[in-house]
Amino acid sequence: EVQLVQSGAEVKKSGESLKISCKGSGFTFTNYWIAWVRQMPGKGLEWMGIIYPRDSDTRYSPSFHGQVTISADESTSTAYLQWSSLQASDTAMYYCGRRPSLVRELGIDYWGQGTLVTVSS
Amino acid sequence: QSALTQPPSVSGSPGQSVTISCTGTSSDNRVSWYQQPPGTAPQLIIYEVSDRPSGVPHRFSGSKSGNTASLTISGLQAEDEADYYCSSYTGSSVLFGGGTKLTVL
Numbered sequence: 108e109v110q111l112v113q114s115g116a117e118v119k120k121s122g123e124s125l126k127i128s129c130k131g132s133g134f135t136f137t138n139y140w141i142a143w144v145r146q147m148p149g150k151g152l153e154w155m156g157i158i159y160p161r162d163s164d165t166r167y168s169p170s171f172h173g174q175v176t177i178s179a180d181e182s183t184s185t186a187y188l189q190w191s192s193l194q195a196s197d198t199a200m201y202y203c204g205r206r207p208s209l210v211r212e213l214g215i216d217y218w219g220q221g222t223l224v225t226v227s228s
Numbered sequence: 229q230s231a232l233t234q235p236p237s238v239s240g241s242p243g244q245s246v247t248i249s250c251t252g253t254s255s256d257n258r259v260s261w262y263q264q265p266p267g268t269a270p271q272l273i274i275y276e277v278s279d280r281p282s283g284v285p286h287r288f289s290g291s292k293s294g295n296t297a298s299l300t301i302s303g304l305q306a307e308d309e310a311d312y313y314c315s316s317y318t319g320s321s322v323l324f325g326g327g328t329k330l331t332v333l
Contacts, residue, residue, distance in 0.1 A: 151325075156325065168321050202269055212276050213274060218269040
């Protein structure tokens, strides 16, 4: 069974760093792109970026480039999303998802359960 | 980046059909659709304009004309009440539409 299991909810203060995770199982992790999507409270989905764990090819949305870092460890089938200095505006639910292709619109066919990040000022 | 524009809300009664539009897509078949019931993660319901993943009911169908993609839900059911998002790969990144809230009356 394909699963993406994300790390648990986080409560942090402004200025702190954070790294959340997304562990894949039930599929060959290195054959798929892993995407990260933000959903702020009461708002829509926002594409943050995507990584291909086999060669760490990473693409960022212009809106998030320089604001976050996406990485992956193929040995543990885990992708990561990290911040060096959180801001209150980073408060959101963050989803990871599996995408079979970058250029073909096959979509994100499996999603993690989401990680809620709350940042207080 | 160009935006994908969706109506903020649509509604329909059980058994009726509703259509959600997504304007601003490219001329090829790069459109997917997601359903997100309240408090849950999104779920893929349409990819490459009109294909359905296994397990998605045939009541959900997709189409495209020019730069506007459409999601049609036939035979509305109460459990279809959710937010719906279109998405498209632009050649340099992926965009999501702003989302459409479907209310089943």
